[in-house]
Amino acid sequence: MAQSNKPIVWGPFAAGGTLTAFLTPALILLTLLAGLGHVPELLAYEALRAFASHGLVKLGLGVVIFLSLWSAAHRLRITCYDLGVRADTLVATLVYAVAIAGTLAAAVYLLRLPAA
Amino acid sequence: MAEQVTRKPYLRELPRTLWFLRHPRYVRYMAREFSCFFIGAYTLMLVLGLKRLAEGPEAYAGFLEALASPGAIVFHLFALAFSAYHSITWFRLTPKAMPVQLGENFLPDGVIAGAHYAGWALVSLVVLWLAGAF
Amino acid sequence: MSERRVELDVLRYNPETDRTPHFQRYSVTCREEWVVLDALNHVKETVDPTLAYRWSCHMAVCGSCGMMINGEPKLACKSFLRDYPGVIRVEPLAHFPVERDLVTVIDDFIAKLTRVKPYLIPKEAKPIEAGEYRQTPAQLKRYKQFTLCINCMLCYAACPEYGMIPKFMGPAAISLAHRWNQDSRDGGRAERQEEIAATEGVWECSFTGACSEVCPEHVDPAAALQRVKIKSTIDWYLAHTMPWLNK
Ligand code: SF4
Ligand code: FES
Numbered sequence: 347m348a349q350s351n352k353p354i355v356w357g358p359f360a361a362g363g364t365l366t367a368f369l370t371p372a373l374i375l376l377t378l379l380a381g382l383g384h385v386p387e388l389l390a391y392e393a394l395r396a397f398a399s400h401g402l403v404k405l406g407l408g409v410v411i412f413l414s415l416w417s418a419a420h421r422l423r424i425t426c427y428d429l430g431v432r433a434d435t436l437v438a439t440l441v442y443a444v445a446i447a448g449t450l451a452a453a454v455y456l457l458r459l460p461a462a
Numbered sequence: 463m464a465e466q467v468t469r470k471p472y473l474r475e476l477p478r479t480l481w482f483l484r485h486p487r488y489v490r491y492m493a494r495e496f497s498c499f500f501i502g503a504y505t506l507m508l509v510l511g512l513k514r515l516a517e518g519p520e521a522y523a524g525f526l527e528a529l530a531s532p533g534a535i536v537f538h539l540f541a542l543a544f545s546a547y548h549s550i551t552w553f554r555l556t557p558k559a560m561p562v563q564l565g566e567n568f569l570p571d572g573v574i575a576g577a578h579y580a581g582w583a584l585v586s587l588v589v590l591w592l593a594g595a596f
Numbered sequence: 597m598s599e600r601r602v603e604l605d606v607l608r609y610n611p612e613t614d615r616t617p618h619f620q621r622y623s624v625t626c627r628e629e630w631v632v633l634d635a636l637n638h639v640k641e642t643v644d645p646t647l648a649y650r651w652s653c654h655m656a657v658c659g660s661c662g663m664m665i666n667g668e669p670k671l672a673c674k675s676f677l678r679d680y681p682g683v684i685r686v687e688p689l690a691h692f693p694v695e696r697d698l699v700t701v702i703d704d705f706i707a708k709l710t711r712v713k714p715y716l717i718p719k720e721a722k723p724i725e726a727g728e729y730r731q732t733p734a735q736l737k738r739y740k741q742f743t744l745c746i747n748c749m750l751c752y753a754a755c756p757e758y759g760m761i762p763k764f765m766g767p768a769a770i771s772l773a774h775r776w777n778q779d780s781r782d783g784g785r786a787e788r789q790e791e792i793a794a795t796e797g798v799w800e801c802s803f804t805g806a807c808s809e810v811c812p813e814h815v816d817p818a819a820a821l822q823r824v825k826i827k828s829t830i831d832w833y834l835a836h837t838m839p840w841l842n843k
Contacts, residue, residue: 387594418502471693558819
């Protein structure tokens with residue numbers, strides 16, 4: 347029996363699981379506050395545009411989005427299997443593709459941010 | 463003379479989808495795993511926010527407006543509950559994943575998990591504060 | 597000494613005559629301090645000598661009396677009647693084929709156990725005159741908890757992934773591999789990785805954690821599996837990003 351290549355997909359899953367455990371509830375609170383009419387200062391258009399136009403911030407946002415999407419995709423793959431959907435290769439291809447597409451889209455939008 | 467023994471092992475079928483109703487621990491497990499749906503959907507929503515941000519002030523104002531719709535609020539409440547459940551369960555398992563042996567003894571599980579919970583609270587406060595939510 | 601009328605619903609299966617298993621109700625007078633195994637023995641002695649089940653030690657060390665009691669994987673010799681007020685449902689361990697009544701076919705687990713080489717593979721062979729392999733208390737503690745496994749297979753009956761994917765190596769076998777990998781005297785990790793770092797090794801585990809909840813010896817197999825995943829992942833990334841490390 348050969349050693350598996352599963353670590354390729356599991357590594358970012360574990361990293362993303364840790365990252366989302368620390369970060370996601372706070373992010374959700376921020377947009378929830380915005381939705382309730384109390385927009386946090388940083389979420390005002392000009393503030394957010396200026397913040398996100400910094401190179402390191404772009405990189406950070408990209409990493410957060412990739413790891414969050416990837417760990418969610420990986421878990422969803424296992425959940426599908428657990429719920430009796432046994433076409434694992436198909437499910438895996440789909441969910442990982444969505445995670446990668448979402449990350450690429452985010453990268454494109456970040457690069458397109460209008461300068462001041 | 464030994465008698466011939468009949469062997470005809472019987473494999474009991476499991477419910478394919480609803481097996482987890484067998485015990486509350488499996489329901490909790492599925493709830494934990496299902497948190498990924500909300501975390502994933504929420505992250506895609508953030509990507510949409512970046513798109514609107516890149517499209518300029520009007521588009522972004524529309525995005526903020528959409529956040530105020532009842533559907534968005536309900537989605538946020540579910541996402542908040544499930545992502546918090548993800549955090550709680552994730553950190554509760556950290557002592558299993560990363561035990562720390564100091565000298566002879568292992569740090570008690572509560573210390574490792576507790577440190578993670580404290581870190582989570584701190585990170586959340588810092589994020590909210592930096593974003594000017596207070 | 598108080599006594600109680602105990603009703604047991606026991607799953608019966610006779611491969612010679614039955615196409616499918618069925619429940620049979622037994623009603624026996626038991627002493628309050630008995631365990632479920634005592635009740636089964638009492639049934640066998642006084643009511644139905646054909647009832648088949650495994651047991652040996654009656655003290656939670658041999659690992660042979662595992663069965664589902666009210667749907668939970670349990671050692672029958674460690675399950676007290678006083679904790680089960682109503683009718684007690686007794687079934688063979690889940691996820692294993694039923695040989696007869698409460699006796700399951702365990703060949704699969706035994707084969708997996710063999711594959712992980714759960715014994716010392718010395719780091720350096722030395723002649724007997726050179727003395728014993730020494731170990732500090734800290735080195736002992738590093739793996740001690742994982743030595744407590746009694747091979748009862750309750751963790752396999754609790755693990756939904758094993759139920760869905762019979763090829764999965766499963767909690768106890770991987771925990772025992774981890775036990776030897778953690779041993780300072782042992783040098784067999786590379787050999788065991790071939791089995792436990794394979795796709796059907798640790799990678800079918802979804803960290804349900806049920807194994808650790810039902811383990812009667814508090815081995816915490818879920819912890820062992822999680823560590824095996826992390827270590828195997830680090831191995832993989834090191835091997836593929838810094839190939840000069842693997843000579
Ligand atoms: S790990 Fe625990 S539950 Fe599993 S076989 Fe060993 S003693 Fe039994
Ligand atoms: S009879 Fe030995 S463990 Fe129960």
